[in-house]
Amino acid sequence: MTRSAMKTGSERPSYHTVNVIIGIHAATYALAIALQHVVTGTSGDDAGRVRMLSVACGLLAFAGVAGGAVIRKSIFKAIASTDFGVVSLVTLTLLSILGTVILQNQPGAVFTSTYGSLSGVLAFLFVDDLFHSFAFSAIVGLAAGALTATLFKRKKLTARRLGVIGAHLGCLLCLAGAAVGSVWGVKGRLKMHVNEEASSFKVLGDDGKMAEVPLGYTVRLDEFELLHYEPEFRLRIFDIDEDGEDLVRSIDPLAENAPGELRTYGVAMNGYWPDHAMQLEVEPADPGAAQQAALPAVGLKRVRSDNGMMWLFDEGQPGGGRLDAGDAGVLAFFWQAARAEKLLDEIEAGGGGGSPHVLVAGAARLEVALGKSYSIEGFEGLVKVLSVYRDFVIDPETKRPSERSNAANNPAMEVEILDSGGHSIGQRWLFAKFPSFGHKDKAPGPEMRYEYRGQGTAFSKGLLLVGETGEAWTIEDAALAGKSSFKDERTVTIGGQEFVVAALHESAVASHLHVSRSDEALNPVVEIEIKGEQAPRFMGAGQAVEIGDGRVLALTPKGDDVRDFLSTVTVLEEGKPVLTRKVEVNSPLSFGGFSLYQSEYDPRDPTFSGFEVVRDPGLFSVYAGLVLMMLAVGHVMLVVPVMNRLRKRRSGGAGEGGK
Amino acid sequence: MSRSGLDVSLVPVVLAVYASAALAYGLLWSSRFRLAKIPATVLMSVGLGLNLFQIVYRWVTIEQPPFKTLYESLLLLAVCIAIVYLVIEGVYRLRILGLPSALGAGATVLYAFLQVEKEAVNLPAALQSGWFIPHVVVYFFGYAALFVGTAAAAIYLLRPAPIRLGRRDLTGSREIDVEGFMSSSVRFGFVLLTTGLLMGAFWAKAAWGDYWVWDPKETWSLVTWLVYAAYLHLRFMSGWKGRKLAVVAIVGFAAVMFTYLGMNVLPTAESSLHVYQ
Known part of the structure; x- marks a missing residue:
């Protein structure tokens, strides 16, 4: 479309001024607001009905300009003019910006608390759901009218005009498809568990209540997979002030320079264990040393097992406790036989337990x-x-x-x-x-x-080891079933499991070592010392500490570690499977007029899968419009200038763009 | 394990090279420093080469397209600006845009340098799509073309007269009409913007079942598209030529930058699926 073709004074209608066009847009907007008040009331109606009526309002505005264009040629020229198109574009631009500046579709209380007294005005103008308001649709309707008029503006179809026509037609097809989808489309949710079948899904009905919509077939969720990336954690330092938090530094705790980087913030990093656990080390107490908390201890090993030593400390001493040995029951240890006798009496009297906590x-x-x-x-x-x-x-x-x-x-x-x-x-x-x-x-x-004393609130079964006699007392059905010696690594059997006593100390010192069970960040723990504090701290995942200067150090996941979530779904008709395939994000299942999009998972429930179910009869029109627009815009913006340049070369005259 | 490395270490180097290129192109604005022509082009090309290497290296290292984080996208934008400019320089023999382009690429790399989070992050399921690379790359080349168009608009506002070339460009012309050049750049950028926008719609449909949901980032993509669509139509309205159009082009690029970097200030951005966090 060249400038000379667009601007001839004789084509301009008498009222063809930008001000009049702006007035038409403003009046349409105001009328649409009034219409929405009349039809739905200021308090609003249910969302589904408003959206449908909103499309109708857009069509009404479109019909208005189309009708005017058909009745009078001067109106047609005004609507088909570039001025009208530009005003429509600018109006849509301003409304779109408004829709991102004002909160949309928020509950009334949120809206009121955010905008105070202005909230009433905004709600009156339906700006709180602007993109589904009658007024926005009406302006889109005007723009669609202008697009349509442009298509009929020139009757002669030339190679140069193909792109202009295609671009405008593409826009119209998209708008038409979107309108059809809004009115006749269906969108809902389908939530399933593995091995469940469903023949319908839930949608928000026109009455605001959830309604069931039949699929016309049955879907069965055969399998659900939630795939993860390897978890990673970062030590992040935030500046905290009244405006919120600003990330200052993000440090990989496994990086070699992590301690050095932390030191610049007054924090010493003593250690990091991605999969933290405490490993117990027990050694005989040194009689010559100033003794700390030394107490009797026995070390057991399961026969034919690679598991390490299990240590039991005298239950009668502070720090002593029992162990839960699974099928073998409870393992307890006393050095003195008299204390063991006392517990045995309690067990046989129906007690002997107590809370492990x-x-x-x-x-x-x-x-x-x-x-x-x-x-x-x-x-x-x-x-x-x-x-x-x-x-x-x-x-x-x-x-x-x-x-x-x-x-x-x-x-x-x-x-x-x-x-x-x-x-x-x-x-x-x-x-x-x-x-x-x-x-x-x-x-x-x-x-x-x-202190955690191990399982065994009811000591009805297990082993009671006595240090001074070197005996293992077998407890079954809350009674003594037998005594045997565990000296010289003799095997002791209980509940089908065999144990040997590998170490026995009347006085032992226990210490806990921090170890990492694996390289995977399953239970990350970092040990730090903060400048000015005497004792070190241990921080686990999600924990944060103040490190001074208004800063906080936190051990946080690096990012979302869900890699993918996918469902294996079988479609059944009359009870017979007709299709089985995987559904995942970016790969929906389309069958029987509906498309199932993988949309949800529940990290706490590995059998749950959620789908978005969509039927959009306007989709073909939208897709056709999108493709047409892409091709046409390329033609207008890239092919036509080349054609102009070639024509200029042939004629030796000036072409478009003044080149 | 940390998945960043050489590309991050190279950021100051790339920044220094682009800054040197900007200096050399700046000298060219004075007729006394004609000899700076070749060093300027060489420096810009070296900057582009290093910048491109950063992206390729990171891509190979992290085994995924490096377009997810703001840091990564800034590196890509700098590359796109440099490529678009060097193509223009090659075709039109026009170096007056060298200064703003080198400054633009340098400022983008500087902003990348200032990012606290430079590490690669895992791609969520929705981004593991065949649309990811073309959508992002097309958009960023569009941004780069629009940046060059905006630079031309700024130059036009300062000096509207045509620029005479020392020798004919590849199109056979001896002079460049800056306004026409601005329009051509915007036109090219608009094609890419449209293509990127529509690719995004196709992708969103495949990923979430909706081609359009009025997400703030989507809406601002539409805003930029509408502003440039208005620009392209305004050219055919009387009284909308020259300076006025140049201002609209600059406003359009402000909308582009807001769409790219300004979303976090919007109250509606919290719910956005597309905002760089």
Whole structure:
């Protein structure tokens, strides 16, 4: 389209001014708002109906300009003019910007709290759901009218005009397809578990309630796979102020220069274990040394097992405890036979158990149970046990505490501190193997630590090892079933499992070593020392500490580690499978007029899969429009200038663009 | 394990080379420094080569297209600006755009350098698509073409007269009409912008079942498209030539930059699937 072809004074209608065109757009916008008030009311209607009526409003605006164009040639010329098109484009631009500046589709309370007194005005103008408002559709309708008029502006079809026609026709096809999809399309959700079948899916109905829409066939979810990238963690330093948090530094804790980088922020990094665990080291106490907490200990090994030594410490001593040995029952150890006799009496009397969770506060040792509250000497309030974990880990997906395994590798307890009135004043995490964890939390309350004594609240089966006699007492059905010597590595059998005592110390010193069970970041822990603090800290996944200067150091997942989620789905008709295939993101299943898009997973439920189910009868028109637009824009912008240049060369005259 | 390395170490080098190229092209604005022609082109080419190497190296190292993070996309944008400029220089023998192009590429690399997160991140399921590479690359070449068009617009505002060339360019012309050149660049950028936008619609349909959901980033992509569509139509309206059009071209590129980098200031961006975090 050349400038000379566009601008001839005789073609311009008398009222063909930009101001009039702007007035038409403004009036259409205002009328559409009024119409929406009349049809749906200011309080709004259900979303589905509003969207449908909104399309109708767009069609009405389109019909208005089309009707005017048919009736009067001067109106047709005005609508087909570039001026009209530009005003429509600018109006749509401004409205689109407005729709990104104002919150969309938010609940009334959020809208009111954000915009205050202005919220009423915005809602009155339907700006709170602008892109589905009558007014926006009406402007799109005007633009569609202009596009259509342009198509009929020139009757002669030339190679140079192909692109212009194609581009405008492509836009129209897209708009038409979108309108058809809005009115006759269906979109809903299908949530399934593995081995479940479904013949319908849920959509939000016109009445605002969920409705079931039949698929016309049955789908069965055969399998669901949630694939992960290898988890990675980063030590991130944030600047915290009233405006929020700014990332200052992100450090790979495995990188060689990580300690050096942290040191510049006043933090010394003593160690990092991607899959942290505590490894127990037990050695005979040195009689000549100033003794620390030495106590009797016995080391057991399972016969024909690669597992390491299991250590038991005298149950009668602070720090002693039992072990859960699975099918073998409970393993307990006393040095003195008299103490073992006492426990045996308790067992045979129906007791001998107690909670494996012990809260130690000062001299007090409380056997605690989940959900119960306890008073601690020297503290006026109560301590309530909220949750306990045998192998605590922060789930990398949910970022919530969870059990890594059934083994008691990292026992943890979450307690709530209650004041004397029973009101919560804080929460705290206690880790049996990391007594320093949580101690410096700001939560008030008494100094305390958590001890995990192993399973076996009811000691009905197991082994009671007696150090001074070198005997193993077998307990079955809460009674003594027999005694045998475990000296000289003799095998002791219980519950079909064989053990040997590999080490026995009347006085031993235990120490815990930090180790990583694997290279995978399954339970990352970092040990740091902060400038000005005396004791080191241990930080696990998701934990953060203040490091001074308004900065916080956090051990956080590097990013989302879900690689893919895919479902194997079988389509059944009349009970017979007709199609089986994998559905994943970017690869939907289309069958029987519906397309199933993989859309959801639940990290806590590996059998769950969620699909978006879509039927869009306008899709073909939209696709055709998109393809046509791509080709046509290329033609107008790239082919036509070349044609112009060639013509210029042939004629020796001036071409488009003044070149 | 950390998956960044040599490409990150090279950032200051690439920045220095682009800055040197900008200096050399800047000298060319004065007729006394004609000898800087070849060094300027060489420096820009070396900058492009190193910049390109960064992307290829990272691609090979992380075993995925390096277009996911803001840092990675900034490196790509710098490459696109340098390529588009050097092609223009080769075809039109026009070096007046060298200064803004080298500055643009350098500023982009500087911004990449200032990013705290330079590490590669895993591609989420939705980005593991055949559309990912063409959609991003087409868009960024579009941005680069529009950048060059905007630079031409700025030059036109400063000096609207045609630029005489020392010798004929590859199109056979002896002079460059800056306004026409600006329009050509915008036109080319608009084609790529349209193609990228429509590819995005196809991709979104395949990934999520919707070709358009009025996501803030999508909407701003539409805004930039509408602004440039208005620009292309304004050329045919009386009174909309020269300086006014140049201003519209600059406004259009401001919309491009906002779409690319400014989304985080929008209240609606929190729910966006496309915003660089």
